[in-house]
Amino acid sequence: xxxxxxxxxxxxxxxxxxxxxxxxxxxxxxxxxxxxxxxxxxxxxxxxxxxxxxxxxxxxxxxxxxxxxxxxxxxxxxxxxxxxxxxxxxxxxxxxxxxxxxxxxxxxxxxxxxxxxxxxxxxxxxxxxxxxxxxxxxxxxxxxxxxxxxxxxxxxxxxxxxxxx
Amino acid sequence: xxxxxxxxxxxxxxxxxxxxxxxxxxxxxxxxxxxxxxxxxxxxxxxxxxxxxxxxxxxxxxxxxxxxxxxxxxxxxxxxxxxxxxxxxxxxxxxxxxxxxxxxxxxxxxxxxxxxxxxxxxxxxxxxxxxxxxxxxxxxxxxxxxxxxxxxxxxxxxxxxxxxxxxxxxxxxxxxxxxxxxxxxxxxxxxxxxxxxxxxxxxxxxxxxxxxxxxxxxxxxxxxxxxxxxxxxxxxxxxxxxxxxxxxxxxxxxxxxxxxxxxxxxxxxxxxxxxxxxxxxxxxxxxxxxxxxxxxxxxxxxxxxxxxxxxxxxxxxxxxxxxxxxxxxxxxxxxxxxxxxxxxxxxxxxxxxxxxxxxxxxxxxxxxxxxxxxxxxxxxxxxxxxxxxxxxxxxxxxxxxxxxxxxxxxxxxxxxxxxxxxxxxxxxxxxxxxxxxxxxxxxxxxxxxxxxxxxxxxxxxxxxxxxxxxxxxxxxxxxxxxxxxxxxxxxxxxxxxxxxxxxxxxxxxxxxxxxxxxxxxxxxxxxxxxxxxxxxxxxxxxxxxxxxxxxxxxxxxxxxxxxxxxxxxxxxxxxxxxxxxxxxxxxxxxxxxxxxxxxxxxxxxxxxxxxxxxxxxxxxxxxxxxxxxxxxxxxxxxxxxxxxxxxxxxxxxxxxxxxxxxxxxxxxxxxxxxxxxxxxxxxxxxxxxxxxxxxxxxxxxxxxxxxxxxxxxxxxxxxxxxxxxxxxxxxx
Numbered sequence: 057x058x059x060x061x062x063x064x065x066x067x068x069x070x071x072x073x074x075x076x077x078x079x080x081x082x083x084x085x086x087x088x089x090x091x092x093x094x095x096x097x098x099x100x101x102x103x104x105x106x107x108x109x110x111x112x113x114x115x116x117x118x119x120x121x122x123x124x125x126x127x128x129x130x131x132x133x134x135x136x137x138x139x140x141x142x143x144x145x146x147x148x149x150x151x152x153x154x155x156x157x158x159x160x161x162x163x164x165x166x167x168x169x170x171x172x173x174x175x176x177x178x179x180x181x182x183x184x185x186x187x188x189x190x191x192x193x194x195x196x197x198x199x200x201x202x203x204x205x206x207x208x209x210x211x212x213x214x215x216x217x218x219x220x221x
Numbered sequence: 222x223x224x225x226x227x228x229x230x231x232x233x234x235x236x237x238x239x240x241x242x243x244x245x246x247x248x249x250x251x252x253x254x255x256x257x258x259x260x261x262x263x264x265x266x267x268x269x270x271x272x273x274x275x276x277x278x279x280x281x282x283x284x285x286x287x288x289x290x291x292x293x294x295x296x297x298x299x300x301x302x303x304x305x306x307x308x309x310x311x312x313x314x315x316x317x318x319x320x321x322x323x324x325x326x327x328x329x330x331x332x333x334x335x336x337x338x339x340x341x342x343x344x345x346x347x348x349x350x351x352x353x354x355x356x357x358x359x360x361x362x363x364x365x366x367x368x369x370x371x372x373x374x375x376x377x378x379x380x381x382x383x384x385x386x387x388x389x390x391x392x393x394x395x396x397x398x399x400x401x402x403x404x405x406x407x408x409x410x411x412x413x414x415x416x417x418x419x420x421x422x423x424x425x426x427x428x429x430x431x432x433x434x435x436x437x438x439x440x441x442x443x444x445x446x447x448x449x450x451x452x453x454x455x456x457x458x459x460x461x462x463x464x465x466x467x468x469x470x471x472x473x474x475x476x477x478x479x480x481x482x483x484x485x486x487x488x489x490x491x492x493x494x495x496x497x498x499x500x501x502x503x504x505x506x507x508x509x510x511x512x513x514x515x516x517x518x519x520x521x522x523x524x525x526x527x528x529x530x531x532x533x534x535x536x537x538x539x540x541x542x543x544x545x546x547x548x549x550x551x552x553x554x555x556x557x558x559x560x561x562x563x564x565x566x567x568x569x570x571x572x573x574x575x576x577x578x579x580x581x582x583x584x585x586x587x588x589x590x591x592x593x594x595x596x597x598x599x600x601x602x603x604x605x606x607x608x609x610x611x612x613x614x615x616x617x618x619x620x621x622x623x624x625x626x627x628x629x630x631x632x633x634x635x636x637x638x639x640x641x642x643x644x645x646x647x648x649x650x651x652x653x654x655x656x657x658x659x660x661x662x663x664x665x666x667x668x669x670x671x672x673x674x675x676x677x678x679x680x681x682x683x684x685x686x687x688x689x690x691x692x693x694x695x696x697x698x699x700x701x702x703x704x705x706x707x708x709x710x711x712x713x714x715x716x717x718x719x720x721x722x723x724x725x726x727x728x729x730x731x732x733x734x735x736x737x738x739x740x741x742x743x744x745x746x747x748x749x750x751x752x753x754x755x756x757x758x759x760x761x762x763x764x765x766x767x768x769x770x771x772x773x774x775x776x777x778x779x780x781x782x783x784x785x786x787x788x789x790x791x792x793x794x795x796x797x798x799x800x801x802x803x804x805x806x807x808x809x810x811x812x813x814x815x816x817x818x819x820x821x822x823x824x825x826x827x828x829x830x831x832x833x834x835x836x837x838x839x840x841x842x843x844x845x846x847x848x849x850x851x852x853x854x855x856x857x858x859x860x861x862x863x864x865x866x867x868x869x870x871x872x873x874x875x876x877x878x879x880x881x882x883x884x885x886x887x888x889x890x891x892x893x894x895x896x897x898x899x900x901x902x903x904x905x906x907x908x909x910x911x912x913x914x915x916x917x918x919x920x921x922x923x924x925x926x927x928x929x930x931x932x933x934x935x936x937x938x939x940x941x942x943x944x945x946x947x948x949x950x951x952x953x
Contacts, residue, residue, distance in 0.1 A: 128746075
């Protein structure tokens with residue numbers, strides 16, 4: 057492969073990634089600390105909780121069981137008192153136990169649910185790269201040019217392959 | 222009672238016939254014989270007819286409300302409309318299993334009756350595997366899940382179908398899912414048969430390509446229609462809740478999508494042989510696992526309408542099939558080792574490999590999240606729930622990466638791609654995507670994941686647009702035809718490729734719908750007195766009061782809201798309601814929906830005070846949801862383009878293998894010329910690959926002769942093997 061061309065491609069990909077990262081930074085700057093409306097913050101917190109007694113895995117945001125209504129009202133009260141998201145989640149977890157969280161926390165056995173998909177993906181990528189390097193045709197880099205006899209053959213076969221175009 | 226008895230007896234006869242098909246298929250696989258083959262055809266037709274008869278009997282019992290039968294009592298009632306009485310066929314455990322049996326037996330019938338040019342030797346093992354699966358379902362229906370169980374005393378009325386299932390979706394969503402789930406049995410059986418017979422070339426992939434694509438289409442339609450149903454019926458404002466049963470349908474879809482892409486690598490290059498067998502096996506085993514989840518009651522779900530108790534039976538079957546598959550893979554694994562190699566890192570083959578890594582990574586995350594409650598309970602003693610936020614954080618970023626890859630993939634050429642040309646080709650699409658990203662951010666849309674989804678979606682659209690445009694121009698330059706004519710002929714002659722691009726565009730439409738409605742939906746809870754108004758987005762909703770409507774099944778409590786724009790223009794009236802049932806079923810909500818291409822106004826009546834008339838409404842403004850459904854239609858259209866058979870030249874079967882090989886090289890040459898003309902490949906890369914392909918054509922005359930001889934010997938052997946059991950053995 058042409059080294060210069062590969063370098064250009066890598067520069068393009070890197071530039072795109074840098075632009076993406078820059079955009080992320082800008083977005084974070086724009087949104088961190090930005091005042092959410094109490095209603096929007098309520099829905100955000102509700103989406104992180106699971107109503108006790110709800111036998112589905114719907115969050116408090118969308119659950120229709122009575123406990124979900126109670127929790128939404130409690131969140132609204134705590135927001136009105138001026139408490140922030142982590143404080144509210146802490147209070148509710150203390151009150152209802154860890155199963156009120158919609159997803160396991162990143163501690164104890166619950167950590168596994170978060171870690172394993174990343175590990176699996178990394179292993180998959182590693183295996184694919186290993187497979188690629190193992191099955192890479194080392195001899196394929198050489199130039200195979202059409203000789204003079206082949207050129208005639210190419211012209212002779214043109215009518216055949218053009219049918220498939 | 223006669224109809225039920227006929228149904229029950231038919232199931233028993235079907236069980237016996239299926240057992241015979243299984244035994245004879247095994248016999249046929251050991252000693253191919255025309256006589257056995259004919260017997261098998263007749264038996265396959267007979268088992269289908271008896272299964273169909275049993276199914277017809279159950280439908281008759283349901284439609285005529287014969288309450289002497291437990292199943293009819295459980296899933297119908299006098300107030301149920303005839304359409305839903307028929308739909309009750311697949312509404313419960315036993316009925317849905319019978320429907321599964323019916324579809325599988327129909328598929329076996331089709332497999333046995335269609336022509337099998339070049340793959341006839343695989344048929345006995347394929348039949349045996351399919352009969353084995355049929356035997357399991359027929360066995361379950363004759364023992365633990367009998368649909369024709371009678372009651373000593375018939376009640377006056379039945380329990381009725383769950384109210385959530387009384388939706389037109391009930392006639393479409395489960396049927397599509399079953400057709401998809403069961404369909405994957407065919408490529409799986411072919412994959413296993415090819416492995417057992419050591420025919421690990423791409424033949425089984427070519428034979429089953431349409432089966433796989435059709436099954437994938439049915440499954441996709443089932444998933445999309447299920448999301449639509451959930452959106453319109455469940456009343457929580459969304460369409461996808463990462464519920465275990467939704468995940469159960471998504472997992473085989475992810476595996477099948479990976480398989481559809483990696484199969485192309487084997488067909489073209491002979492690579493990923495083992496991986497393809499693993500993928501199709503995974504797809505089929507996941508459909509069984511999904512059924513175990515749906516019908517087994519293993520996990521709580523909003524979809525567990527049947528409250529099934531067949532978990533142990535199904536999980537045992539899943540374990541058996543997994544063991545069988547793993548054993549075959551281990552036994553014949555050595556035959557899957559290919560000699561083909563990747564020619565360059567930068568190639569379409571690598572793109573497909575990365576696509577597979579990401580799709581299977583997403584599949585693993587969904588599987589892990591789905592089973593984690595069970596795993597955590599087994600390990601810690603308490604069940605840890607896993608809900609939407611986990612999947613949103615883990616699966617969606619992988620999904621966005623897949624979409625990015627979807628943008629780069631079409632530009633990669635088979636065998637090798639020139640980095641310089643790839644850079645030049647992608648510069649404009651990347652610039653357009655970045656521009657759209659900046660504009661989106663400047664417009665105030667700051668959800669990071671959505672922003673990346675828009676970038677990826679724009680990249681895909683730009684690249685596909687260029688593919689059509691540059692492809693038509695390049696073809697016109699080679700053939701001398703006009704650009705428009707070239708565009709039409711290029712699509713017609715490469716339906717698989719361009720149909721695939723249409724499917725990619727459909728996915729992009731859906732992704733934009735998901736990203737926008739997921740990140741920018743608005744939600745309000747309003748407790749309104751009569752005459753009060755609430756504002757959401759550009760809409761004003763004024764409450765006009767409550768009223769009740771008597772229905773056959775119960776009473777409807779309905780709230781009326783007049784919808785106006787912020788400028789005061791009246792749009793209409795929404796009547797969200799709650800339905801109360803006479804038979805004691807839990808009340809259900811029916812939403813009020815005003816749908817436009819840009820946004821859906823979605824209102825749910827949550828509660829009401831009858832004395833004051835004060836009512837509680839949940840109001841959602843969901844932007845661009847309609848793109849998801851329109852994307853679904855485009856998806857179907859694209860798959861049909863891919864499925865539509867390409868015109869083939871008439872050829873003699875005798876030399877078909879040689880002709881096919883030659884045509885494959887010509888097709889590659891044509892595609893190569895097109896890629897070069899489109900600017901994906903430089904002169905040197907083009908000439909190098911062209912030289913390799915011409916080398917293959919040069920070597921052909923000798924191989925044609927060899928092949929004729931080899932086919933001749935093979936043909937003679939097959940004829941002898943058939944003649945032998947008919948008394949011709951002494952001549953052999």
